[in-house]
Structures are given as structure tokens and as C-alpha cells.
Amino acid sequence: MKVLLVDDEEKITNVLASYFEKNGDITYIANTGESAIQLIDQIPLDMIILDLMLPDMDGESICQYVKLNYDVPVIMLTAKISIESKVTGFELGADDYVVKPFHPKEVIVRAERLLPESHKKQVITSGNLELHKNERQVVWKHQIVQLTQHEFNILLLLAESPKKVFSRDDIIQKLFGYDTEIHLRVIDQHIKNIRKKINRDYIQTVFGLGYKMNEKVKSE
Structure with missing residues (x-):
């Protein structure tokens, strides 16, 4: 840990x-x-x-x-x-x-x-969504979902702190470092791609602030 x-x-x-x-x-x-x-x-x-x-x-x-x-x-x-x-x-x-x-x-x-048991088992669950940290694998409705490395990292970041709202700057700094020149809109595109691959309701947009996991999502 x-x-x-x-x-x-x-x-x-x-x-x-x-x-x-x-x-x-x-x-x-x-x-x-x-x-x-x-x-x-x-x-x-x-x-x-x-x-x-x-x-x-x-x-x-x-x-x-x-x-x-x-x-x-x-x-x-x-x-x-x-x-x-x-x-x-x-x-x-x-x-x-x-x-x-x-x-x-x-x-x-x-x-x-x-x-928490989810950390001991290295699995984070939210409704029908499972993130297997060791295997870097996402399972949604019992089906493996193929995410890119950046998509998985973003989803994991949000899932590990579901109460926190992450701005696009936060996500870039945590995943790519302070010296990166990645454009903010790249994060929006990653979020869009993730939403296409799983239920879009899992990631909530907080207007004017950024993104967070939707804690109200339990099942579909």
C-alpha cells in the first residue's frame, strides 16, 4: 500500500x-x-x-x-x-x-x-464496472473492455478518489507530470473515448471544475 x-x-x-x-x-x-x-x-x-x-x-x-x-x-x-x-x-x-x-x-x-478489501484485492468496483489494478484490466458487465494506457490511467485516477473533482490540469499533472505540454482538450477526448466504451454515466462532468466518478451509479 x-x-x-x-x-x-x-x-x-x-x-x-x-x-x-x-x-x-x-x-x-x-x-x-x-x-x-x-x-x-x-x-x-x-x-x-x-x-x-x-x-x-x-x-x-x-x-x-x-x-x-x-x-x-x-x-x-x-x-x-x-x-x-x-x-x-x-x-x-x-x-x-x-x-x-x-x-x-x-x-x-x-x-x-x-x-479496504478493494485495495487488498487490487480491484475497484462501481456498479457493474471493475478495475483490476494489477492486470490493468477493465471489466464492464462481465466483459473485458479495451482501454488505452492513458484511458485506463485516467479512469483509475478518478475511481481511486471518487469523491474528488479533478480538473483537466489535475489529471495532466498527476499522470503526465508538471513539465508536459499536453493540451487540456486531450483530456476531454480521453474522457469521451472512455464514455464510449463503458456507460457514459460513470464519469460525471462538474461544470466549471472538471470530472469525477458518479457515486450514484450502482448498476445499469
Whole structure:
């Protein structure tokens, strides 16, 4: 899984990163809230380990941002916490709490227990649509659909964060990099091609903003 470790103490993030990487996971580190938000917006994450207290913003605000825009579990790290603060955190969407000091193995176990089945199986489903990440295969109504590499990447990007609206600039930057000179209309054409190959209702156009997965689509 892709794990973002957010804590202003580099010793903590480095130790956690070492244990997660030995576990076969990919880690990203942020020591400020601002850098954490940037990584959250740039990388399709599977898990976020988030310190409650950061130098530039509180962890609860970051947790709230994550839950409004992404389907990613969040484990909060804290030195001490009252029941009132814990209830507030859960109301904002925190999935679990770990109290410092802790052993990194405890964090890994808690993270793996929170990992959605779709990520464990590397399959994302939405109605009659299935995206098999390892095989890079799309199945719609039990039939394999042939998408180009770019079409698959765009559909996967949207499907992994179904609550988030991606602008055409977002899609270009995430899939092709900041230095690319791809025209914005190329993304529109890719979306059009995807819609032709599966039910067009799966990808929703948000006027003036961009594209997102239509969470209301359950079946056809």
C-alpha cells in the first residue's frame, strides 16, 4: 500500500517508514501540514498516518480535508488525548487513534486492518464496472473492455478518489507530470473515448471544475 506518514518529528516518520518499507509498502513523508496536503493531492494514497499536532495546522483539519475529498483511511497519532477530542476526531472521519509512545508494528497492524478489501484485492468496483489494478484490466458487465494506457490511467485516477473533482490540469499533472505540454482538450477526448466504451454515466462532468466518478451509479 501507499502510505503517507505525517509528523513534525523526523525520527518518528523515519522509523515508521523503515518498518512500512520492510513490510513491502511504499512510503511518503511530510513534516508539515502544508506539505502533507500537497502530497495528498498529488498521490493516490491507500493510508495516512497523521500526527494530531503539527507546526502549521492541526491534524484534525487535515483529516477533515481528506475525508471531504478522498476515500483514504486516517490513523491519528497523539501523545495524549481526552475522550472529547477523540470523539471530535471520529466525527471528522478519523478511523483510528494510536497513542505515543507506540511500537511501529502496532501501527502497521492497525493500518492493514483498515485497508479496504478493494485495495487488498487490487480491484475497484462501481456498479457493474471493475478495475483490476494489477492486470490493468477493465471489466464492464462481465466483459473485458479495451482501454488505452492513458484511458485506463485516467479512469483509475478518478475511481481511486471518487469523491474528488479533478480538473483537466489535475489529471495532466498527476499522470503526465508538471513539465508536459499536453493540451487540456486531450483530456476531454480521453474522457469521451472512455464514455464510449463503458456507460457514459460513470464519469460525471462538474461544470466549471472538471470530472469525477458518479457515486450514484450502482448498476445499469
